[in-house]
Amino acid sequence: MSVQPLSERLRRLIDANGPIPVPVYMAEANAHYYATRDPLGLAGDFTTAPEISQMFGELVGLWLADLWQRSGAGPAAYVELGPGRGTLAADALRAMRGAGLMPDVHFVETSPVLRDAQRQRHPDAQWHDSLATLPTGTPLLVVANEFFDALPIRQLVRTEAGWHERLVTVAEGGFAPMPGPRVPAAALPASAPPGTIVETSPASLAIARQLAARLIAQGGAALIVDYGHTEPSAGETLQAVSAHAYADPWSEPGERDLTAHVDFAALAASVEGLTVHGPVGQGEWLEAMGISVRAEALAHAAPERATEIDTARRRLTEPDQMGTLFKALAFTAPNWPLPAGFPS
Ligand code: SAH
Numbered sequence: 527m528s529v530q531p532l533s534e535r536l537r538r539l540i541d542a543n544g545p546i547p548v549p550v551y552m553a554e555a556n557a558h559y560y561a562t563r564d565p566l567g568l569a570g571d572f573t574t575a576p577e578i579s580q581m582f583g584e585l586v587g588l589w590l591a592d593l594w595q596r597s598g599a600g601p602a603a604y605v606e607l608g609p610g611r612g613t614l615a616a617d618a619l620r621a622m623r624g625a626g627l628m629p630d631v632h633f634v635e636t637s638p639v640l641r642d643a644q645r646q647r648h649p650d651a652q653w654h655d656s657l658a659t660l661p662t663g664t665p666l667l668v669v670a671n672e673f674f675d676a677l678p679i680r681q682l683v684r685t686e687a688g689w690h691e692r693l694v695t696v697a698e699g700g701f702a703p704m705p706g707p708r709v710p711a712a713a714l715p716a717s718a719p720p721g722t723i724v725e726t727s728p729a730s731l732a733i734a735r736q737l738a739a740r741l742i743a744q745g746g747a748a749l750i751v752d753y754g755h756t757e758p759s760a761g762e763t764l765q766a767v768s769a770h771a772y773a774d775p776w777s778e779p780g781e782r783d784l785t786a787h788v789d790f791a792a793l794a795a796s797v798e799g800l801t802v803h804g805p806v807g808q809g810e811w812l813e814a815m816g817i818s819v820r821a822e823a824l825a826h827a828a829p830e831r832a833t834e835i836d837t838a839r840r841r842l843t844e845p846d847q848m849g850t851l852f853k854a855l856a857f858t859a860p861n862w863p864l865p866a867g868f869p870s
Pocket of ligand 1 (some may be wrong): 558560566574575576577607608609610611613634635636637642655670671672673676677
């Protein structure tokens with residue numbers, strides 16, 4: 527049986543039913559993309575912080591272990607959203623074990639290919655399609671690195687006539703966006719010039735709200751690290767990456783990684799009942815968590831790797847690399863202590 531390429535399926539869908547909303551396009555494209563490959567690393571399309579250095583996952587693990595210890599909580603569950611190759615979890619769980627925390631491991635992951643990769647390193651983990659089936663009754667220690675940027679966004683576009691839902695239609699060489707039905711403009715900037723785009727991610731906010739409900743009921747904390755902006759801002763950020771280079775998001779859906787800036791302010795505003803910490807730059811957070819000390823210790827133990835370790839530290843922390851575009855945002859349950867690494 528030959529597998530019909532996603533482009534072909536979407537083209538038929540649009541021919542039959544008309545243009546599709548941007549979140550449908552993005553959800554279909556990313557579901558196909560992640561289901562059919564491991565995109566991480568040099569040979570893939572992009573590299574993430576945990577794949578750059580073990581220091582990233584270790585400091586995440588220490589952050590969770592410290593918070594858990596000071597909370598006085600009993601057994602807890604480690605939950606990771608979109609764990610990729612399981613690298614972050616491996617480094618974090620090792621650091622947690624060192625601090626006396628040995629949680630059950632739960633992964634929210636939809637890609638069968640990446641589930642296989644995760645199973646190699648975490649044979650005892652439990653997998654979930656969504657947050658709905660996560661365990662109840664124990665505090666949750668939740669981590670999501672470069673997860674929210676892959677969730678579908680909605681785009682609204684301004685024309686002379688007003689604000690419209692942006693749709694995706696068939697065009698030469700692939701697909702193209704077009705203005706669709708008018709939408710109420712109540713929450714949208716009144717004076718935006720035609721062509722202005724505003725993005726929202728209802729899927730991200732729905733997940734954040736689910737997280738909030740769980741943390742309020744069960745206790746725990748969540749650490750979200752991703753690239754994006756602190757204040758809501760107009761402008762298109764949807765992008766495609768293929769083989770470590772930018773590509774056209776409107777062609778070859780399902781063959782390129784589609785992401786958009788995370789709107790940290792919107793995430794923070796959606797978790798009523800939790801305490802919000804940050805966002806702070808990834809570099810600032812890692813420095814506050816002691817990445818320089820950790821890098822020195824690693825280099826001391828393996829002098830032949832000193833340059834590689836220092837390069838990784840700089841890549842993760844420096845402002846012109848991942849240090850400021852990437853940000854850390856944390857949520858803690860009511861009555862949980864203040865987390866390390868965030869200005870209080
Ligand atoms: N956190 C990893 C991988 C980031 S790539 C790292 O930092 O290296 C995005 C991850 O989210 C992948 O594991 C992908 O399969 C997963 N993912 C994307 N959309 C998802 C969805 N809707 N539900 C669950 N997992 C999803």
